Amino acid sequence: MATLELIATTTFGLEAVVKQEVANLGYEIISVENGKVVFKGDELAICRANIWLRSAERVRLKIGEFKATSFEELFEQTKALPWADWIPEEAEFPVEGKSVKSKLFSVPDCQAIVKKAVVESLKKNYKTEWFNETGPKFKIEVALLKDIATITIDTTGPGLHKRGYRPLISEAPLKETMAAAMIQLSRWKPDRTLIDPFCGSGTIPIEAALIGKNIAPGINRTFASEEWPRVKKDIWMKARKEAHDLANYEQEVRIIGTDIDERMIKIARKNAYEAMVDTDIHFQTMSFKELQSKKHYGYIICNPPYGERIGESAELEQLYRDMGQVFRSLDTWSYYILTSYEQFEQAFGKKADKNRKLYNGNIKTFFYQFFGPRPPHRKDLEHEAPN
Template sequence: MSKITLIATAAMGIEALVAKEVRDLGYENVVVDNGKVTFEADESAICRTNLWLRTADRVKIKIGEFKATTFDELFEKTKALPWGDYIPEDAEFPVIGKSVKSKLFSVPDCQAIVKKAIVEKLRIHYKRTTWFEEKGPLFRIEVALLKDIATLTIDTSGVGLHKRGYRADQGEAPLKETLAATLVLLTNWTHDRPFVDPFCGSGTIPIEAALIGQNIAPGFNREFVSENWDWIGRKRWEEAIQEAEDLAKYDRPLDITGSDIDHKMIEIAKGNAMEAGLGDLISFKQMQVKDFTTKKEYGVIVGNPPYGERLGEKKAVEEMYKEMGKAFAPYNTWSVYMLTSHPEFEKLYGKPATKKRKLFNGFIRTDYYQFWEKRPPKNQ
């Protein structure tokens, strides 16, 4: 194999950000689509993208794509694909599936047919008459049908990329690490400026900011299913890990603070930061947002405050939004970025956003309100 096609899956609304990350890693022929970014690369890209992509959900190998309106067509076209190039003889290869607006709408049937077609192809490839035992490395295959187009992929990540490996504990409604990184990357923050999260919860946003600030690969602290694949090989993984180590700026000073009203969450956040190896870099303190004060300039405030979605919470949340607007108002060199589903946020906060961007926090449709202030002077 020289060139392979990879798909980085993404939450709705952040595909362009994932595409930028892919291009920044040096990959070309990047195509952006709903919920995914497709690009061409070599085998080492499987290691590098899994280690480095901060905002993608997972990385998959695209094995084939074709129109299928009958089960026969699905079987024959699946069987025609080069499965033996990817799947070893002892592999475990379960098939998962989904179908949207397609004639072949029975997902279990599609999964069974794809599995049967792959088994047939591998029997020819490995010259076998007996069944495969499937006791070796895992190759999770997906058949995804959208408007009668079947896309067949193999997952290279294993556990989703949002699982960085540092979150030992969390609160009730934790923000996904990938969304936290998105919130940071959508700001104008740079590592030489103060960064504050006044609703830090279990510390996810400050930790992701610190990883970005020191250029630490987000996947550095975890394992991936494709590490066990012989055709990628240990050497490629070791080279990718070494590259990540060489590019990290562990001695770069950062000014990052997380605060929360709940002292229990502050303890959890401290523990998670220690787990990420960033315990000395981030200051955590118990505090209400209305008590925010600072003598620093040109900072960035990023928060995922309560939305007031639950019964009985709305009034308190609305009052807190007003207090937040008043607390931040005196600091005209600080830019503020807030994620909430509350439709009246700007009115309660007391001023219109410079820009807002639609994002999904899980299944909740939210807006990311951005209040831009003065940028630091050049050569400061």
């Protein structure tokens, strides 16, 4: 198989998380830039990256990169790329684009030029004047940054956050990819109890269960590149078999999700069932103010209501003050909280040990991390089932 250049795109702030995920898959990192991790791989890497990456948005195949300050340069250099190596004669190949700080700033014009160049290249290879575009989809992107054009094809299809288990969502859902990143940043392990007291549709508990049991997030969904002739069916079968073989379905996890909204708890249970981890998570309708546990050295990881969702500032500050009092009563626990409220620490009543800026969609948020004490010995961790 050929050596390819692949790009795992990501939400700003999660590049280091995705870099580690790619490295864990055994692939060589070429570069880490804003919103993307570039790495080397082969056709199998396309399959494995899509199936295994938890915090990336999608996986793109890099076809070429060059400087383009005129439409003629963009056309000729795009046309010279090896399109027929990937795109079959019957394929559908729409073009999308973006341009930042570049002379070629008209995105619709750039898209049209790239489309024309690809058509001309394929005409020469397939000896035809017309393409019906009724076959598998190859979504091409032309991304211009400071006059450098990067041409890629999306291998993923619907974003990697669409695991397939969450047809029912809350009004302000947390993306699965962000939830997975929060868990990985916390360094939670399955021998510790994890509680999300604002669980909503259950995304954080479900992603934790998948991580704790080493279940690949894309194991039960399909991807655009599964229809590509170049990425053979047996390669996909190999990648999926590996994912099933590596899953530790017998691993016990202690995960609890609570929410004051009974309707959301019902949705969370349904989503956990769809993800096939419903027996691993205890969901309960409950206010966070009732939170207590006899266990020690646990983790709270949550995405509580914040400005965009709750409205009144005074109500928000009171919520965070109450959270501070409740969480600090679990004095051996660690807690990790995502919010857009910049005065969170003041209201919460404690300065975070670490704070990381992340983007939840288009909302700038802060991931406040409060580290609890280390357990003196593993035997000090309680192993009874959640109650």
